[in-house]
Amino acid sequence: MITRFAPSPTGPLHLGHAYSALLAHDMARSAGGTFLLRIEDIDQSRARPEWEAQIYDDLEWLGITWDTPVMRQSDRLGSYRDVLKQMWWDGLLYACSCNRRDIQEAASAPQEGAVNYGPDGIIYPGTCRNSVTDRDHYPSEPPPDKALRLDWSTFPKGALEGLSFQETGSGNDEKHRVDLDHLVRNVGDVVLARREMGTSYHLSVVLDDAAQGVTHVVRGEDLFDATHIHVALQAGMGLPTPVYNHHRLIRDNDGKRLAKRDDARAISKYRTDGASPNDIRALIGLTKS
Missing domain, CATH: 3.40.50.620 (HUPs)
Structure with a gap:
């Protein structure tokens, strides 16, 4: 352990x-x-x-x-950067220039209906993803002055077939399925690199746990929903999935x-x-x- x-x-x-x-x-x-x-x-x-x-x-x-x-x-910023470049070349990422106000306004537009929330706040409505018309003419390197979002529509669906993780926290001992439709509807295209950091929590925690050989992740139950993101990323990158223990909050x-x-x-x-x-x-x- x-x-x-x-x-x-x-x-x-x-x-x-x-x-x-x-x-x-x-x-x-x-x-x-x-x-x-x-x-x-x-x-x-x-x-x-x-x-x-x-x-x-x-x-x-x-x-x-x-x-x-x-x-x-x-x-470890170089390690994160190398993975982001590969994901960019694989067509899994797109550049996003939206700020919080842009996201709020887009998500609140009449045609969008009710504002929905996920692990990172308001679920991103896909503004910048929808504006990409020709990926073949995307720059060869991810732009450093924009956030990079994971495009679930290009994520390898086969990587999630039968995917689940073991939960042992709060007296539970059960498996939870990781489903692509759930990620699209209830999570949205999450940020994997913030423009001012060069990475994000979701990317770095997955890569760091793998690099350290962590077998059991112990953390607060407020991060349970984010675990679906992390397990999907692990599967997409061929990394092992730890056992998770989401404990009660103080x-x-x-x-x-x-x-x-x-x-x-x-x-x-x-x-x-x-x-x-x-x-x-x-x-x-x-x-x-």
């Missing part, structure tokens, strides 16, 4: 991070497996060295150890899931107030047996 914890260095770790990291760590260690740490710093506009240093410090304080080396996404007193802005529930705040690692485990319901 190989699990991982993959935080972004854009703010303090909070109780939700503690739950996810401890759960993945405990699963791997109890099985005699490997626990890995990955720093998801593709958003260089928000990533900060001090937050990365705080991640290491908080995890060590919690008693979490990881097998080295630590993977940093900012060191929420505040109003029932909202915790975010980086919830400094009151930052691990460092509890540490400053005198809490122990076992106190944190008790707060999130992961007491050691």
